[in-house]
Amino acid sequence: MKKHTEQLFAATAPGLEGVCATELIALGIPGVKAVPGGVEFCGGLRELYLTNLWLRTASRVVARLGEVRCRDFPTLYRKALRLPWGRYVKPGTRLQVRVTSRRSRLQHTERISDTLKEAMVKALGGVGAEENVPKQLLIVSLEDDICRLSLDSSGELLHRRGYRQDIGPAPLRETLAAGILMLLDWQGNRPLFDPMCGSGTFLVEGALLALQRPPGAQRKFAFMDWPRYRPGLWQALLLEAAKQEKNSCPMLVGADRETTVIDAARQNAKRAGVEEYLSFQPLELNQHFSPPAAPPGLALSNPPYGTRLGRGELDDTYRALGRVYRQVLPEWQRAFLCPEPRLAKRIGLPLAQAASLQNGGIRVGLFTVE
Numbered sequence: 001m002k003k004h005t006e007q008l009f010a011a012t013a014p015g016l017e018g019v020c021a022t023e024l025i026a027l028g029i030p031g032v033k034a035v036p037g038g039v040e041f042c043g044g045l046r047e048l049y050l051t052n053l054w055l056r057t058a059s060r061v062v063a064r065l066g067e068v069r070c071r072d073f074p075t076l077y078r079k080a081l082r083l084p085w086g087r088y089v090k091p092g093t094r095l096q097v098r099v100t101s102r103r104s105r106l107q108h109t110e111r112i113s114d115t116l117k118e119a120m121v122k123a124l125g126g127v128g129a130e131e132n133v134p135k136q137l138l139i140v141s142l143e144d145d146i147c148r149l150s151l152d153s154s155g156e157l158l159h160r161r162g163y164r165q166d167i168g169p170a171p172l173r174e175t176l177a178a179g180i181l182m183l184l185d186w187q188g189n190r191p192l193f194d195p196m197c198g199s200g201t202f203l204v205e206g207a208l209l210a211l212q213r214p215p216g217a218q219r220k221f222a223f224m225d226w227p228r229y230r231p232g233l234w235q236a237l238l239l240e241a242a243k244q245e246k247n248s249c250p251m252l253v254g255a256d257r258e259t260t261v262i263d264a265a266r267q268n269a270k271r272a273g274v275e276e277y278l279s280f281q282p283l284e285l286n287q288h289f290s291p292p293a294a295p296p297g298l299a300l301s302n303p304p305y306g307t308r309l310g311r312g313e314l315d316d317t318y319r320a321l322g323r324v325y326r327q328v329l330p331e332w333q334r335a336f337l338c339p340e341p342r343l344a345k346r347i348g349l350p351l352a353q354a355a356s357l358q359n360g361g362i363r364v365g366l367f368t369v370e
Helices: 017-026 045-054 073-081 109-123 174-183 201-210 231-244 259-271 311-328 341-347
Strands: 006-012 033-035 038-043 058-069 094-102 135-143 146-152 192-194 252-256 278-282 298-301 333-338 351-359 362-369
Touching (some): 038 045, 038 058, 094 109, 174 298, 174 351, 201 259, 252 259, 259 278, 341 351, 341 362
Parallel strands (some): 192 298
Antiparallel strands (some): 006 058, 058 146
16 A cells, blocks of 8 residues: 655744754655745654654644635635545544735635635534534645645644743743754763753753653644544554663753752753753852863853843843853853843853844844854
8 A cells, every 4th residue: 555645844933944854854754845934844644743752843743734726715615625634634623723814815814714614524524513622723824825724733832841840930942942952063972051041941951862762752742633543653653762762861960040940940850751860059150160070061051131130130140151151161162042142242252143043032042152
């Protein structure tokens, strides 16, 4: 029997398309092509499950349901009827539709949504939505009268690994933390130190990466409610992943001035199952302290952006971080996130911008010390 191949897409935060493409290639996925907003690729059920299980930098993985040209609602309804709904959606499914429309005759997003829901119900035999079933997200993009429809296979966004329940006031998404480690070519074979660790996200993601543990092993996905879901294939992929897992890590150390923040980071590490590989210590940047007792590795931090601190205190924080990078960690690779080049210069060291990213809707630069 010929294997059915899907057109798939891994959505990413801006700036992470390249590292996500590298992840997909490493998984042996065919047809990988990075585009703005994510990565296009091909595959069947195995590739769909595998990418949800392993991708560290994607926000979600979607399957392309189809693409139709339409300039009026009767045409949209008629063409939507012919789409392969039954391959992905069970009768009685509650469809959640997210619509964007640009330069198209059809602009009324609510009517577009209702039209597609009606077409799906009709195509699946006229069974209406049931109350106590999971929702299926349909992502619809209309541009120049071309309507592209994609079904979300992930469910909850992939950054929700499940371990980070204790967070600080400015949390860093897990997918972004993992992507930054990859952008800096940190592969889990050298120490990692975060002198302003907050919730510990860099360190936990570093441990998962170093141990080669898949980030999606402990969670549920939307594709598990699809008609063709194969639990045996999913279990086989989990067993395959378990055989690849390592049992040792380089030194992973986090520090923060707030003991309550340190306690929260420890709890997150414990939920992630990596507590034994991480160490945390209370630390004021202005204090004098010795470098971690390890060979030089990567020092990485996400200092405050200014929403909670005054300009003077913010400048002092960056100067203190610069002193630590200069005096305590001179042989280490050193990097940090910052939204403003002017503020980044307060570090007092020669800098290069390695990437332009977004964190919580704020555009930030990933800066490295040259």
